[in-house]
Amino acid sequence: MLTILSNLPHQPALAKSPPIPRLPVLDWQTFTGPQSSSLPCLLNLSGAEFTNSGRASILIALEMFGIGKGDQVLVPTYHCPTMITPIIKVGAEPIFYPLNDDGSADLRWIETQDISRVRVILAAHFFGLPQAMAELRTWCDTRKIRLIEDCAHALFGISDGRPVGNWGDLAIASLTKFLPVPEGGCLINNSGLPNFPLLSKPTAKEQVKAAFDIVHAGVNHGRLKGLRSTLEFMLSLLKFGRKQAPLIQADDGVGSSNSLEFNLGPTHQKLTGACRWLALQTPRQRIVEGRRQQYLFFAQAFQSCEFARPLVAELPADAAPYVFPLWVADPDPGYFELRRLGFPVSRWDRLWPDVSHITGDVGQEWSHHILQLACHQDLTPDEMRRMVAMIKSVYSPTKRTSKGEA
Numbered sequence: 001m002l003t004i005l006s007n008l009p010h011q012p013a014l015a016k017s018p019p020i021p022r023l024p025v026l027d028w029q030t031f032t033g034p035q036s037s038s039l040p041c042l043l044n045l046s047g048a049e050f051t052n053s054g055r056a057s058i059l060i061a062l063e064m065f066g067i068g069k070g071d072q073v074l075v076p077t078y079h080c081p082t083m084i085t086p087i088i089k090v091g092a093e094p095i096f097y098p099l100n101d102d103g104s105a106d107l108r109w110i111e112t113q114d115i116s117r118v119r120v121i122l123a124a125h126f127f128g129l130p131q132a133m134a135e136l137r138t139w140c141d142t143r144k145i146r147l148i149e150d151c152a153h154a155l156f157g158i159s160d161g162r163p164v165g166n167w168g169d170l171a172i173a174s175l176t177k178f179l180p181v182p183e184g185g186c187l188i189n190n191s192g193l194p195n196f197p198l199l200s201k202p203t204a205k206e207q208v209k210a211a212f213d214i215v216h217a218g219v220n221h222g223r224l225k226g227l228r229s230t231l232e233f234m235l236s237l238l239k240f241g242r243k244q245a246p247l248i249q250a251d252d253g254v255g256s257s258n259s260l261e262f263n264l265g266p267t268h269q270k271l272t273g274a275c276r277w278l279a280l281q282t283p284r285q286r287i288v289e290g291r292r293q294q295y296l297f298f299a300q301a302f303q304s305c306e307f308a309r310p311l312v313a314e315l316p317a318d319a320a321p322y323v324f325p326l327w328v329a330d331p332d333p334g335y336f337e338l339r340r341l342g343f344p345v346s347r348w349d350r351l352w353p354d355v356s357h358i359t360g361d362v363g364q365e366w367s368h369h370i371l372q373l374a375c376h377q378d379l380t381p382d383e384m385r386r387m388v389a390m391i392k393s394v395y396s397p398t399k400r401t402s403k404g405e406a
Contacts, residue, residue, distance in 0.1 A: 018222030020387065022344035024287075024378045026180040026214050026278075027223035033286035039156040039320055040163030041284050042173050047189035048165075049196055050276055054152040054174030056267040057185040058122070059086035061170040064193050065146050067092050067119055074110065074121035074145075077355050077363030078103075083122065083150070084352045085264060094352065097121075098361030104131055107139055109358065120146045125154035125164055127372065128291070128322035129312055133167035134160040140169075146191075148172065156288055158318035166190060177322050179282055180378065181275040182213040183265075199270045210272035223378070288320040290377025294384060298324040298373060301388045307395045311370060323372035326391075331369055334394045343390055344374035 042048070051057045067073065069091035075083060077096045087094045095118065098106040103126045121140060125131050133149065140147045149168025155178040157164040165171040169191040175184030189196065202210070218224040271279070292315060299310050311325035323346075328334070331347070338345050349367050357364065373387065 017386070018220070019342045020344050020374070020383045021217070021221040021376075021378060022346070022374050023176055024178065024180040024376045025221045025223055026218035027378060028225070030180060030286075030378075031281070031283060033283035033289075035281075035283050035285075037156060037284035037288045037320075039288050039318065040158060042151055042155050042163065042165040042171070042188065043186060043279060045163065045165050045171075045188050045190075049187050049189070050271040050279065051185040051187055051199070052183055052266050052269045052271060053176075053264075054172055054185040055082045055086055055264055056269075057172035057174075057187040058083065058148065058150075059089055059264060059267050060187055060197060061148050061172060062086055062090045062092065062120065063197065064170065064189075064195055065120055070117065071119045072115075072117045074105075074115075074118055076105065076122070076124060077351070077358065077361055078126065078348060078366045079124075079351070079363075080348050081350050081352060082264075083124075086267075089264065093117075094354065096352070096355045096363075098358040099363040099366075101362055102131070103129075103362075105136060106360070107136070109360075115143070115145075118145055120148060122148045122150055123168075124150035124152070125157065125159070127312070127325045128153040128155075128157070129316060129319050130154055130157040130159040130164050132160050133162075137167050146170075152177065153322035154319075156284070156320035169193075175271075175275065175279050178287055178320075178376070179275075179278055180214060180218065181278050182210060182217065184271050184275045184279060197268055199268050200266075201270055202266075202272045207272050207274070211274035214274055214278070287377045290379075291320045291322075291375055294375035294377070294379055295321045295324050297384055298326070298375060298388070302326060305392075306397065308371075308391075311366075321375055324375040325366075326371045326373055327369050328371055328395065329369070331371060335371060337394050338371075338390070341390065341394075343387070346372045348372075 051060060067090050071092045072095045073087045073092050074097050075087070075094045077098055084094050097110050100106050105121070105123055123131065123133070123136055137147060147168045149165060149171035151165050151171050152174040154164045155173055159167060165173065165188045171188040171190065173186040175181050175186065215224065215227065219227055295315050299313055299315065302308055302310055303313065307330065308326050308328040311327045315321065335345070335347055347367070347370065351364065351367055355364065
């Protein structure tokens with residue numbers, strides 16, 4: 001059995017600490033390091049266009065392929081619902097395919113299905129660990145099925161000798177997972193399709209808000225020392241017509257909502273200037289090195305853990321991970337307690353209702369057992385140690401009483 005340490009959030013050290021950021025945040029250290037990186041960056045690929053978000057990129061990709069009513073799109077059983085919403089938006093039908101143990105598409109299962117109406121397959125580099133794509137690319141070419149390479153988790157890396165993002169007819173990426181920006185996506189056109197849509201310009205208010213949110217997130221998480229009082233003064237002047245939340249505010253979410261209605265946001269809008277500037281100017285080697293270092297720290301911390309194990313203990317040399325996938329044998333209710341404590345963790349447990357059980361599929365197992373731990377470049381050594389200590393505290397085995405009760 002597992003126990004939740006009810007006194008954990010009341011410990012002085014935790015109460016006085018800013019929330020641990022789930023995603024990268026701006027700091028004075030952000031711009032240390034060389035501009036280039038040891039791993040290829042998707043933003044350097046030819047045909048790359050900035051969008052407002054990763055989900056917006058998926059929607060635009062489907063529109064560029066002319067996908068609509070009557071068409072089917074193959075998507076993995078392990079997914080975030082925001083991967084599926086754009087398919088529904090264009091009127092197409094998602095068809096869920098199982099995953100092999102390594103996260104690759106089970107092409108043998110797909111071949112047993114009626115795929116006569118399938119026009120696109122979406123394949124993802126889960127957790128930022130590049131998937132082999134050569135076989136899938138050949139499979140798609142043979143059947144004249146378009147490939148969307150989902151690089152939302154993999155802004156850097158190499159797959160089968162090519163930079164990630166080079167295998168799909170179109171590839172999509174998400175900037176917020178790797179850069180200290182509140183919005184941003186990317187769409188890479190490898191197919192020569194000429195019909196990239198005309199995107200609208202953000203309003204002046206949206207431009208200012210994006211820049212403000214970048215600074216606000218840094219201050220909120222204890223970075224950008226010296227700017228807190230200035231930011232609070234600005235908030236007192238601006239007001240925005242409503243009561244402002246305090247700067248230090250932990251995530252109080254306790255799990256997933258039952259709703260699968262997602263607002264795709266401004267899908268056909270250009271990226272704001274501040275986010276675009278950071279996407280182009282943030283030094284990339286620091287991102288690669290930092291994420292690899294954090295991943296290896298977690299791998300060592302959980303290598304002999306009795307309640308969990310790293311899903312992939314050996315970090316591939318060609319990867320800059322998005323998260324650290326931790327397989328937990330009995331994840332609940334510990335996961336919900338971690339979320340309540342503001343721990344930077346997520347889980348893809350909100351599967352689309354049409355997903356059915358498929359023998360041999362690891363996707364649905366992953367949706368329950370895998371906790372995605374933040375391992376981005378802006379985590380401090382103290383925050384990393386706090387994360388490990390909190391997980392081990394939440395999932396520590398109870399000492400059974402003489403009566404065998406917890």
